[in-house]
Amino acid sequence: MHEQQITGEGNSLPLAIELKKICKRFGQVQANRDIDLQVQRGTIHGIVGENGAGKSTLMSILYGFYQADSGEILINGQPATIKNSRDAIDAGIGMVHQHFMLVDTFTVLENVLLGAEQSASLDKSEANALEVLEHLSAEYQLSVPLKSITAELPVGQQQRTEILKALYRNAEILILDEPTGVLTPQEADQLFRVLKALKERGVTIILITHKLREIMDITDNVSVLRLGEIVSTHRTADTSTAELAELMVGRKLETQHFHKVDTADGESGIAVNNITVVDDRGLTRLDDVSFEVKRGEIVGIAGVAGNGQSTLLEVLAGIQSPNKGQFVINGHIVDASAPLGPREMREIGVQHVPEDRLRLGLIKSFTAAESSVLGYQNRKVFNWRFFLNIKSIRAACVKLMQAFDVRPPDPKLKSSSFSGGNQQKLILARELDKAPSVLLVGQPTRGVDIGAIELIHQKIVDMRDANCAILLVSVELDEIMTLSDRILVMFEGRIVGTVKGSEADKTTLGLMMANAMDTAA
Amino acid sequence: MDSVLTLQTVLSTFDATLRVSTPLILCAMAGLFSERSGIIDISLEGKMLSAAFAAGTLAAVTGSPWVALGGAIVVSVLLGLVHGFACITHRGDQVVSGLAINVLASGLTIVLGIAWFSQGGQTPALASESRFMPLQLPFAETLKGIPGIGPFYESVISGHNLLVYVALLAVPITWWVVYKTRFGLRLRAVGENPLAVDTAGISVSRLRFSAVMIAGALCGIAGAYLAIAQNAAFAREMTAGQGYIALAAMIFGKWRPLPAMLACLMFGFLDAVSIRLQGIELPIVGEVPVQLIQALPYILTVVLLAGFIGRAVAPKAIGVPFSKER
Numbered sequence: 001m002h003e004q005q006i007t008g009e010g011n012s013l014p015l016a017i018e019l020k021k022i023c024k025r026f027g028q029v030q031a032n033r034d035i036d037l038q039v040q041r042g043t044i045h046g047i048v049g050e051n052g053a054g055k056s057t058l059m060s061i062l063y064g065f066y067q068a069d070s071g072e073i074l075i076n077g078q079p080a081t082i083k084n085s086r087d088a089i090d091a092g093i094g095m096v097h098q099h100f101m102l103v104d105t106f107t108v109l110e111n112v113l114l115g116a117e118q119s120a121s122l123d124k125s126e127a128n129a130l131e132v133l134e135h136l137s138a139e140y141q142l143s144v145p146l147k148s149i150t151a152e153l154p155v156g157q158q159q160r161t162e163i164l165k166a167l168y169r170n171a172e173i174l175i176l177d178e179p180t181g182v183l184t185p186q187e188a189d190q191l192f193r194v195l196k197a198l199k200e201r202g203v204t205i206i207l208i209t210h211k212l213r214e215i216m217d218i219t220d221n222v223s224v225l226r227l228g229e230i231v232s233t234h235r236t237a238d239t240s241t242a243e244l245a246e247l248m249v250g251r252k253l254e255t256q257h258f259h260k261v262d263t264a265d266g267e268s269g270i271a272v273n274n275i276t277v278v279d280d281r282g283l284t285r286l287d288d289v290s291f292e293v294k295r296g297e298i299v300g301i302a303g304v305a306g307n308g309q310s311t312l313l314e315v316l317a318g319i320q321s322p323n324k325g326q327f328v329i330n331g332h333i334v335d336a337s338a339p340l341g342p343r344e345m346r347e348i349g350v351q352h353v354p355e356d357r358l359r360l361g362l363i364k365s366f367t368a369a370e371s372s373v374l375g376y377q378n379r380k381v382f383n384w385r386f387f388l389n390i391k392s393i394r395a396a397c398v399k400l401m402q403a404f405d406v407r408p409p410d411p412k413l414k415s416s417s418f419s420g421g422n423q424q425k426l427i428l429a430r431e432l433d434k435a436p437s438v439l440l441v442g443q444p445t446r447g448v449d450i451g452a453i454e455l456i457h458q459k460i461v462d463m464r465d466a467n468c469a470i471l472l473v474s475v476e477l478d479e480i481m482t483l484s485d486r487i488l489v490m491f492e493g494r495i496v497g498t499v500k501g502s503e504a505d506k507t508t509l510g511l512m513m514a515n516a517m518d519t520a521a
Numbered sequence: 522m523d524s525v526l527t528l529q530t531v532l533s534t535f536d537a538t539l540r541v542s543t544p545l546i547l548c549a550m551a552g553l554f555s556e557r558s559g560i561i562d563i564s565l566e567g568k569m570l571s572a573a574f575a576a577g578t579l580a581a582v583t584g585s586p587w588v589a590l591g592g593a594i595v596v597s598v599l600l601g602l603v604h605g606f607a608c609i610t611h612r613g614d615q616v617v618s619g620l621a622i623n624v625l626a627s628g629l630t631i632v633l634g635i636a637w638f639s640q641g642g643q644t645p646a647l648a649s650e651s652r653f654m655p656l657q658l659p660f661a662e663t664l665k666g667i668p669g670i671g672p673f674y675e676s677v678i679s680g681h682n683l684l685v686y687v688a689l690l691a692v693p694i695t696w697w698v699v700y701k702t703r704f705g706l707r708l709r710a711v712g713e714n715p716l717a718v719d720t721a722g723i724s725v726s727r728l729r730f731s732a733v734m735i736a737g738a739l740c741g742i743a744g745a746y747l748a749i750a751q752n753a754a755f756a757r758e759m760t761a762g763q764g765y766i767a768l769a770a771m772i773f774g775k776w777r778p779l780p781a782m783l784a785c786l787m788f789g790f791l792d793a794v795s796i797r798l799q800g801i802e803l804p805i806v807g808e809v810p811v812q813l814i815q816a817l818p819y820i821l822t823v824v825l826l827a828g829f830i831g832r833a834v835a836p837k838a839i840g841v842p843f844s845k846e847r
Contacts, residue, residue, distance in 0.1 A: 063720075065845060086722030101717040103710045104837070114710050115721030117703040125703065165721075 013040040015077065016173050016204035017062070022071035024057055031057040033228045035071070039173075039221075044195060044205040046215040046236065049225030050248055050449040052419050055208050058225070059175050063095045064088040075173070089115075094166025095175040100158050104151035108144050109133070112165050129168065136167050140197050155305070156187040163194065174198065175206045180214060184304050185477065185510035192218050210450070212241040224248055249451050256454060258461050260485045260502040266294035268328070269438050269469020270316065275325035275336075277311050277493075285311040286322070287493040295437070298460070298470040300484030300501070302477060304513055308493035309473040310355055313442050316471065317352040318345035319360075329438055346375060351431040355442030355473065361427045362415045369397040369411035372430050400429035405455060421452035428456060432463060439463055439470045445479060457483060477509060491515040528672070534793050535677045540751060542789030543688040544569065544743040544760075548767030549774070549781045550695045551739035555601075557699065557776060558732035559712040559838040563619035564604055565740055566764025567626035572597040572744025574630040577644035577755025578637065580651040580748070589651070589749050594741030600626070601737025602730070609729045612842030623764075631757050642757035644748070653682040653750040684746040691739065696778040708732060712836030715843040725843045740764075762819070769822045776836065791818045 015038050022035040032054045039045045049055045060066045062073065064084040073080050075091045082088050088095070102111050109126055112133060117125040130146065137143050144160045145153070153161070159179060166174055176195075180188040195205055195218060207219060215222050216236060223233040224247040231247050246252055270293040277286040286308050293299045301309050314320040316327065321339035332348045334340050342352075354360035362371035373382050373393050382393050397411035404425040406418070415423060424444065431439070441460060445453045460483060464470055474480050480487055481504050489497040489512040497512040548565045555562035572593035580589035600622055607618040634642040658679035665675045699705040707728055711718045715725045748755040766788055774781030795814040802808050 084722070085720045089722045095720070097720065101714070101720040103713045103717050105713055106710065110706060110710075111717075114706060114717065115723045117706065120703045122701050122703060122706055 013042065015039065016041040016075070017206075018074040018077075019058075019062075020072040020074070022058065022061060022068045022073070024054075024061060024066060024068050030228050032061070032068070035228075035230055037223060037230060037233070039204060039206060041076075041204050042199060042202045043220040044199055044207055044218055046219035046222035047206060047208045047225060048210060048212065048215055048222060048244060048248055050210070050451070051421065051447055052449075053225040053248070054228040055225055056177065057228075059095070059177060059206070059208060062088065063093060063175065089169050089171075092170065092172040093175065094163075094169060094171030094173070096159065096162040096166065096177065096179060098177040098179075098181065100155075100162055102150050102158060102161060104149075106150055107147050108150055108153070108157075108161050108164075109146040111150055111161055112146075112168050116165075116169050132168065133164060136164060139201075140167070140194055142167075142194060155182045156184075156190070159183070159191065160194070172202070173204045173206070175208070177208045178210070179207070180209065180211060182305055182475070184513050185506060186514055186516075187304075188214070212244050215244065216241055226250055245450060249449075251451075256457055256482055258457070258483065260500075261297060261464070262500075263294040263297040263485070266296055269293045269295045269297070269330070270471060271328040272316075273326050273328070275312075275315060275322045275327060277308075277315060277320065278323050279311075285493050286315065288325070289493070289495055290325075291488055291495060291498075293438075293469045293471050295469045296464060296467045297485045298464050298472055298483050298501075300472045300474065300480035300487045301490055302474075302480045302487055302509055302513060303490035305475045307490045307513075309490055310442070311493075312490075313352070313355065313440050313471070313473055316345075316440055317350065317354070318342040342375070346434075349437040350440065351434055351436035351438070352440045353427055353431050353442060353444060355446075357420075357423055357427055362423060364414070364416035366415050367411060368401070368406075368413050368415055368418065368426060369394045371415040372397040372400055372411070372426055374430070376430070376434070400426065400433055403433070404429040404459070405452075419449070420447035421449045424448050425452060425456065428459060432459060435466075436463070436468055439468050440473075441470065442473045443475065444472070445474075445476065453479075477506060477513075481506070481509075489513055530797065532672060532676045534790070534797055535673075536680070537793035537796065538786060538790040539677065539681060539685060539689075540789075541792045542785045543685045543751070544746050544763055545767045545770060545785035545788060546688045546782050547691060547739050547743035547746070548764055549771040549785050550691045550778065551736040551743070552768050552771040553695060553699070553776060553778060553781060554708070554732045554739070555736040556771070556839055557708050557712045557836055558729045559715060559836055559841065559843070560604070560608055560729055560733055561615040561619065561840045562604070562733070562736055563616060563765070563768060564600065564622035565736075565767055566760055566762065567619075567623035568597040568600045568737060568740035569744040569747070569764050570623075570630055570758070570760045571600055571626040572741040573748040573759055574626075574634065574644070574744075574755050576745035577647075577748035578633075580647050581638075581645045581754075584648075584651045586651055586653050586745075586749055590653075590742070590745045593745040593748075594738050597741030597744060598734050598737035601733040601740075605730050605733040608842065609726050609733075612844065615840050615842075627758065630755070634755065634757065644755040647749060647753045649753075651749065652753060653684055653746075655680045655682050656686075682746075682750045684742060684750045687742060688746070691742075692778050692782045699778065704731070709836075712838055715838050719843075719845065729843075766818065766822055769825070772835075773825055775834070788818050788822070791821060 017039040019035050019037040022032050024032040035058060047055050061068050064082040064087050067083060073082060080091050082091065109129060113125055113129055118128050119125045133146060142160045142164055144157050144164060150158060150161060179191060183191065199205060209215060219236045221233060222236050224231050224244060226248060273290050275286050275289045279285050303309050311320065315322050318341050322336045324336050326333055326335040330349050358364060362374060382389055394411040398409060401409040406422050406425045444456050444460065448456065460470065472483055484501040486501055487499045487504050488495050489509060491513065496515055499509065548569060552562050552565055575596040576589040576593035579592040580586055604618050604622060607613040608615045631642045634644060638644055661675045661679040664671045699708060707718060707723055711725055711728045719725050747759055767785065770784035770788055771781045773784040795817050798809060798814050799811050
């Protein structure tokens with residue numbers, strides 16, 4: 001019903017992929033319902049939608065992870081049965097997964113070869129592949145050091161390894177799932193140049209993302225998924241980010257603007273002095289880091305994932321002790337020689353919303369009520385003399401759920417049954433409810449729907465206005481720029497730049513994140 | 522009184538080292554295949570014991586060492602398949618499955634042994650033509666006279682049965698398969714990141730089943746060695762924990778063939794020395810109690826694994842059943 005919008009121009013390009021009435025159900029959840037999708041050969045087709053809208057399920061069906069309950073897949077006009085990844089590869093489909101499918105201990109070359117070896121002897125296969133790969137990397141500017149160990153490469157190069165893998169298997173259709181989540185803006189630009197070069201040579205690309213600006217920049221057509229259904233397919237030129245966002249969420253969204261504050265002479269909330277952390281492997285994670293966060297201020301830490309932000313949060317939350325240096329929180333001095341644990345940190349008024357909510361934020365098999373008191377389970381109100389007071393725990397949980405619009409508001413439900421956004425709201429509710437004077441927030445909206453992002457951002461700004469000192473870590477540069485009054489940029493464990501929130505611009509921050517300020521200037 | 526250190530005793534200690542190390546080396550290579558594919562294999566012990574029993578029984582019944590060897594391999598591979606069925610097909614706990622196989626093997630070999638042969642769990646003693654007997658390598662006699670190399674060749678390298686040489690050959694072959702072939706690449710990959718293997722279009726189950734079957738075959742040879750080459754009959758519990766020691770050696774060798782073999786040789790050497798040390802007065806310490814010397818390899822296993830192994834990086838996906846659901 002939407003296809004006329006694409007083919008409206010009369011240039012009926014042949015279709016690389018055609019999906020007809022694809023349905024997939026997991027138990028009670030209808031993940032995909034009557035999906036009709038047409039992707040023209042040699043185009044970049046964007047698929048957007050909130051988490052849980054069914055994007056990943058749909059692509060997993062195309063790549064053979066799952067099989068559709070009903071419906072038909074046509075590749076280049078031919079009906080195709082895709083039961084596993086082998087079938088997908090044979091049909092010319094390659095996929096770059098959000099979490100890379102690479103063996104960390106292998107060299108790039110070995111990773112590319114895996115499953116596509118041309119001979120039983122490895123040496124022969126490698127020799128054959130080297131030639132082909134050099135040709136491919138030159139043609140598409142995909143330079144990757146083929147003999148390096150994959151785990152030691154930056155994520156951008158790991159991603160290129162994945163693309164090479166697909167091309168080496170002669171993929172004519174390339175699916176990329178949230179490819180820019182882990183990249184700096186510059187790396188993302190580079191990726192897009194590669195994608196454009198691929199398109200010019202006739203490769204069909206499906207780009208799954210929730211970043212609408214990317215859709216506008218690079219795609220030819222875009223389909224929006226909501227609640228398992230395709231709600232529209234447009235030529236990208238005929239639509240706008242505002243329209244797409246509205247289609248994704250199903251209601252109008254207002255762009256958020258928060259006023260920035262300048263608290264230069266305010267009271268200090270967190271003061272970090274010369275903190276250094278060296279990990280078990282002898283790598284320096286934090287290198288002589290010093291900064292201050294005032295009460296009533298949001299300080300955002302920008303940086304590509306893995307440049308020490310996580311360690312910083314863990315140190316301030318008491319999870320990890322520093323090797324050198326000290327920090328002062330609310331007048332309490334915490335020194336490397338006498339570190340405090342997470343519980344003591346809470347007692348001096350530090351609340352922590354961890355980056356990885358499934359690992360540190362809650363326990364999947366616990367009920368929402370149990371997860372909502374983690375870290376506070378010793379409080380009198382939650383306890384009888386020997387046993388937990390489940391009733392009061394549940395009552396408190398219901399209150400939190402109402403305040404933060406956690407859906408469904410059922411404290412007896414398992415934590416893992418909630419969507420990522422609702423899990424995050426529950427954790428935020430738990431920490432913010434304790435009226436913190438110092439708040440550490442890691443990736444507050446990772447994997448969270450647009451609708452919920454609004455609320456989470458508003459709550460964080462509310463805390464600032466209630467005179468809380470907030471340290472925010474996020475890999476989403478937009479988020480950092482929206483919320484922060486001051487932005488610090490981290491690179492390889494050091495703070496390499498400070499920018500006022502009101503004066504920040506993306507290019508400068510991006511260059512700082514890659515520590516390329518000097519060469520660019 | 523003998524001196525402990527005559528040339529002859531040194532040579533015969535090395536000779537004994539090779540003999541006791543053989544089942545360890547075979548089992549360590551077996552464990553390496555299995556664990557590199559991501560399947561923990563503590564059932565080396567049980568597979569080797571069952572294979573030893575099968576070999577002892579078949580050699581006694583048929584009189585052919587080759588039939589016995591074949592039977593031992595079949596039995597051990599079947600147990601490997603049981604392990605695979607539990608751990609790969611049904612995603613069971615790999616340690617529990619391995620332990621179950623060990624318990625089963627320990628009980629069943631005794632019960633069947635008593636039922637069939639009524640010798641308290643032993644199989645009948647074998648004549649030399651139904652065993653693998655020592656082989657004289659070419660030129661051993663001729664070279665014997667050359668000082669240094671000659672006696673070493675004659676009494677350490679030469680004069681072992683076929684299976685000892687098979688074990689020694691198994692190490693470079695394992696190395697070659699693991700590092701130089703397509704199968705090896707996939708094997709290493711599936712132990713690190715099975716999802717990467719699956720998305721590359723390769724069946725994870727099939728790879729892991731191949732690995733446990735290879736492990737079974739190698740344990741089968743080790744069992745046959747115990748019952749019909751090193752000894753002349755199966756005796757109850759004759760593996761005496763060697764499967765576990767092999768596993769420890771393999772971990773000590775960090776899942777790599779050559780270091781694993783060296784670790785096996787070291788354990789074997791200790792064992793050989795402990796036999797030689799019994800009843801001998803040592804300077805300063807005097808006579809060491811036999812029990813302590815016999816316990817030495819086991820004590821060393823614990824000490825080495827606990828303290829000296831350093832960063833042992835196991836295959837990342839080891840022990841985790843593979844499931845496609847994300």
